[in-house]
Amino acid sequence: MSFYDQVIALERQPISETLVRRTAADVARVLAAERVDAQGFLTLLSPAAAAFLEAMAQRAHALTVQHFGQVILLYTPLYLANYCSNFCLYCGFAARNSIRRDRLTVAEVEEEARLISAIGLRHLLILTGESRKKSSVEYLADCVAVLRRYFTSIVVEVYPLETAEYAQLVAAGVDGLTLYQETYDRAVYDVVHPKGPKRDYRYRLETPERGADGGLRSVNIGALLGLAEGRREAFLTGLHADYLQRRYPDVEVSISLPRIRPHEGIFQPEHTVTDREFVQILLAMRLFLPRAGIVISTRERAEFRDHLIPLGVTKMSAGSHTEVGGRAHRDAATGQFEISDTRDVAEIKRAIEARGYKAIFKDWHPLVEGAMVNG
Amino acid sequence: MDDALSIGGYDLASRLFVGTGKFTSYDLIPQTILASGAQVVTVALRRMDFDSPQENMVDYLPKGAILMTNTSGARNATEAVRIARLARAAGCGDWIKIEVIGDHKYLLPDNYETIKATEELAAEGFVVLPYMSPDLMVARKLVAVGAAAVMPLGAPIGSNRGLRTKELVRIMIEEIERPIIVDAGIGRPSEAAEAMEMGCAAVLVNTAIATARDPIGMARAFALAVEAGRQAYRAGIGPVQDYAVASSPLTGFLRD
Numbered sequence: 001m002s003f004y005d006q007v008i009a010l011e012r013q014p015i016s017e018t019l020v021r022r023t024a025a026d027v028a029r030v031l032a033a034e035r036v037d038a039q040g041f042l043t044l045l046s047p048a049a050a051a052f053l054e055a056m057a058q059r060a061h062a063l064t065v066q067h068f069g070q071v072i073l074l075y076t077p078l079y080l081a082n083y084c085s086n087f088c089l090y091c092g093f094a095a096r097n098s099i100r101r102d103r104l105t106v107a108e109v110e111e112e113a114r115l116i117s118a119i120g121l122r123h124l125l126i127l128t129g130e131s132r133k134k135s136s137v138e139y140l141a142d143c144v145a146v147l148r149r150y151f152t153s154i155v156v157e158v159y160p161l162e163t164a165e166y167a168q169l170v171a172a173g174v175d176g177l178t179l180y181q182e183t184y185d186r187a188v189y190d191v192v193h194p195k196g197p198k199r200d201y202r203y204r205l206e207t208p209e210r211g212a213d214g215g216l217r218s219v220n221i222g223a224l225l226g227l228a229e230g231r232r233e234a235f236l237t238g239l240h241a242d243y244l245q246r247r248y249p250d251v252e253v254s255i256s257l258p259r260i261r262p263h264e265g266i267f268q269p270e271h272t273v274t275d276r277e278f279v280q281i282l283l284a285m286r287l288f289l290p291r292a293g294i295v296i297s298t299r300e301r302a303e304f305r306d307h308l309i310p311l312g313v314t315k316m317s318a319g320s321h322t323e324v325g326g327r328a329h330r331d332a333a334t335g336q337f338e339i340s341d342t343r344d345v346a347e348i349k350r351a352i353e354a355r356g357y358k359a360i361f362k363d364w365h366p367l368v369e370g371a372m373v374n375g
Numbered sequence: 376m377d378d379a380l381s382i383g384g385y386d387l388a389s390r391l392f393v394g395t396g397k398f399t400s401y402d403l404i405p406q407t408i409l410a411s412g413a414q415v416v417t418v419a420l421r422r423m424d425f426d427s428p429q430e431n432m433v434d435y436l437p438k439g440a441i442l443m444t445n446t447s448g449a450r451n452a453t454e455a456v457r458i459a460r461l462a463r464a465a466g467c468g469d470w471i472k473i474e475v476i477g478d479h480k481y482l483l484p485d486n487y488e489t490i491k492a493t494e495e496l497a498a499e500g501f502v503v504l505p506y507m508s509p510d511l512m513v514a515r516k517l518v519a520v521g522a523a524a525v526m527p528l529g530a531p532i533g534s535n536r537g538l539r540t541k542e543l544v545r546i547m548i549e550e551i552e553r554p555i556i557v558d559a560g561i562g563r564p565s566e567a568a569e570a571m572e573m574g575c576a577a578v579l580v581n582t583a584i585a586t587a588r589d590p591i592g593m594a595r596a597f598a599l600a601v602e603a604g605r606q607a608y609r610a611g612i613g614p615v616q617d618y619a620v621a622s623s624p625l626t627g628f629l630r631d
Contacts, residue, residue, distance in 0.1 A: 065586050066533050069397025120427050152424075217450075249478040250450045291480050358399050362424045364448065367457045 002209075003243045004202050007184060007236065015042070015232050022046035031055055036287045041238055044284035045231045053280060060286040060312040067291055070357040072309060074318045074345065075123035075155070078112055080104050080143055082324050082334050084129030086196035088182070089267040090227065090260055092322075092336045093129040095196065100333045102324040103134055109143045111328040117150040119319065119345045122362040124151040125178060127336075130159035130198060137165045141172040148173035153364040155218070159197070160207040166214025173366060176218035177211040179204070180258065184236035185228035192227055192267075208244055217364075218252040219244060220295060225278070226260035226269030234281040238288050245292070254293025254315065255285055259300065275304060279311065286312030298341040302351070305341050309355045316352075319345040378609065380554060380576055382523050383470060383502030385441065389414045390571065391601040392443070392556065393594070394581025395432055396422065397533075403590055404435040411584065411594035416440045417472050419447035420462045433467070443504065445472040452491035459496050471496055472526070472558075473505040482532040486513045490520060497521025506558050509543035514551050525551060526558035526579065529570065533582045535562025538570055548574040564593075564600030571604025572612060 019042065027049045030040040043049060044056065081103035084093040092099065104112065116124065124147060128135035135158065147154055155176035156169060166177070183189050186201055193199050208219040221240055223233040237255060244253045259278065260269045273281070285294060296305055296313050298320040305316065321327065323335040343351070352359040379386035392415040398404055408416055416436055423444075424430045436442060444462035449455035452475065459471045473496070475488040489505045490513065497503045502523045507513055509527035517525050527544050530536035537560060538544065548555050554576030561567050567578045580597055587593035 065397075066535065066582065069582070069585055070399040071397060120424075120430060122424060152421075217448075245480055249480060250476075252479050291482075353400070356399055358401070360422065361427065361430050363421055365421045365423070365458070365461065367454055367461075 002206065003240055004205055006239065006243065007186070007205070010236070010239075011186070015235060016229060018042060019046045019231050022048045024048050024051060027052050031059070038239060038242070038288075041284055041288035042235055044287060045234055045281065047231075049284070050276065050280055053276070053283065056280070056283040056287060057311055060283045061310050063286060063290045064310075064312045064314070068314050070310075072313060072352050072357050072359050073123060073315045073363050074121060074348065074352075074359050074361055075125055075153075075315065076116055076121050076317055076319045076345070077125040077127055077157075077322070078109075078116065079127045079322060079324045079326060079334075079336070080109065080140075081128040081131070081135045082336065083131035083134035085131050085133070086129075086198040087194050088196075088198065089192045089194070090182075090224065090269070099335075100331060101134075102331065102334050103128075103139075104143075104325055104329060106142050106146055108325060108329050110146045112325050113147050113150040115327040116319075120361045121319070121345060122151055123153040123155070123364070125155045125157055125317070127157045128159070130196070132159060132197075135159075137161065137168060140174075141169060144169065144172040144174055148366065152362055152366055155220070160204050161210065161214075163210040163213045166211045166216060170215040175216060175364060175366065176220065176252075177208065177216050178220040178222075178256065179207045179211075180222045180224055180256065181205055181237075181240070182224045183227040184223055184233055184240070188228040205240075208240075209247070212244070212248040212251045216251070218254065218293075219248075220254045220256055220293070222256035222258055222295075224258050224260055225273040225281075226271055229271055230273040230277055230281065234284065238285055241289055241292055245289070252293060253289075254295055255289070256295040256297065257282060257285075258297060279308070282308065282311055282313075298339040299337070301340040302343055306351050306355065309352060309357055316348065318343075318348040378605070382504075382554060385414075387414050387577075388412075389598070389601075390577040390605055391567070391598055392417065392558075392577055392579040393584060394445075394579060395585070396447070397582055397585035398590070399585075401430075401432060401435045404432065405437050407584060407590045407594045408437050408440060410591045410598070412598045413594075414439070414441055415443050415470070417443045417445045417579070417581075418467075419445050420458050420465075420467070421448050423462075423465070423467070425465060441470055442468055443470040443472050444468075445506075446474050446492075447476075449473075449475050449492075450477055451475060451485070452488040452495065455488070455492035456495050459492075459501055460499075463501070469500060470502045471504065473503060484508055484528070486510060489513075490516050493517050493522050494520035497523075504556065509540045509547060511543075511546050511550055514547050514555075518551060518553050522553060524554040524556050524576065526556045528559040529557045529566070530560025532559045534560055535583055536560055537562055537566040541569075541573070544570070544575070545573055564596045567597055568600040568604035568607075571601055572607045574608055577601075 157178040349359040393413040446455040446458040530539040558579040
């Protein structure tokens, strides 16, 4: 059964009602068991579990240390372009918005790469708006051909591709994929994506599978918290990750928890996720998926991010810019959203170390010919 | 050396190997390794960064330590072989811990791919120590294709569950004429001692030391436990008796 079929089946389940009905006794029972199954995961996401945050945090911390050590991998995003053919109500890049559009040349990409790698970072996330025409697979492959000389891991966050196109990017030197479903709620999905290729819910949902089939080593998924009911979105995200882990045991599956940030446009989130709810979601995720990576971006503010470190996080972005280029090539008018944690990489590294954790810059070594020769 | 462990042309005095993947600070690594007395230290190639001396774990190993690169991240034999060659080309030497994992949830090794990688790398002159799920037939094949030692897991990586695979490891110790080194799962010094008492040639410990409140203290505790277990094994442990030896309820009638 594909995950799409599971989503359809879940629509007939009274998830929201079940969440409200779960009791403190149910939560205690889940926390007493050695493993958390899907029903237990739902219980941990329920309002009743909000009273058990400390117990959940202790266990999430212990599980994460056991599986990952006290180690946080740092990466940084590089926006290659911001052309976009979608009309997502919540996004600053949406085609209707009158921001300045830009795309880096390969030479400009190299300038950015030089500046970022000089800081020591070896993991790079490259992003574009969703425009096949302006940011073609060939363009991406050309950029990656340069970037692989500077970075040992390159992850793409671009429009959904076909399996053969992912294979093409893998051959060029890409090893991972980030793609947010944005919302698992099909009705909300329809409303917030009024036009453009992104309207196809199922095609987007099945993208991580095409990426894995194309040979990517890691896939990162997430729901944009704020678009629909947060607890339900978290539940579906966790189930999606679990599905991917079972179907692709050799692929590293991780989860992002992006919360909506202020941006160009008039959209305001209807389902605000509070800090407490955010932490509960993070902890429930860790207890349900002990081996999954959990990623926290600079959308979250610095002080809050620092508190999240011991709760199950394994990867964090640092030194982020959401405008095209952003280091050598700066034009704030091309940004996707405002970042909250504006500290530079050295400051974030120090903050992580102050919590007794090791910030690492490298956790992959490329195996393709012609990759960064390190040594 | 009286009781040296011979692997790859080296006579090792210490039978404790240590891993490095989970330390909270690289500055802790040299002191911890010294406290453990370990001579063989594993580092994953994926964590080595030769362009950033401050970030390159290899630069934190004490002088004289034998670097055993591990192939963490390899999903099949081909990838493990590539990692080993990259490591050798980068100056990491010939010792390779083969770790081929096709399962991210439990991090259990793929024995079939491990045999293939061992064969290829042993033929290229590497000192190959394969990490495997304990299985006598697989261990025999690994030895046949050139493994320098065989490293069965005691329990899944990082689980600190101890020697759950004891009976299978015991059979391997009895039947395999190469060192058997328990790798993964050992959570406390008493479990390391237990493995050594039953005749393991060495143990490899990472999580239990690196994530202890005091890694240096825990490294010392493991060193002592491994030594105690080895001494006990050599001294010959008496059989466990379920009844008093003096009583002979079945043959007591045979008095002269």
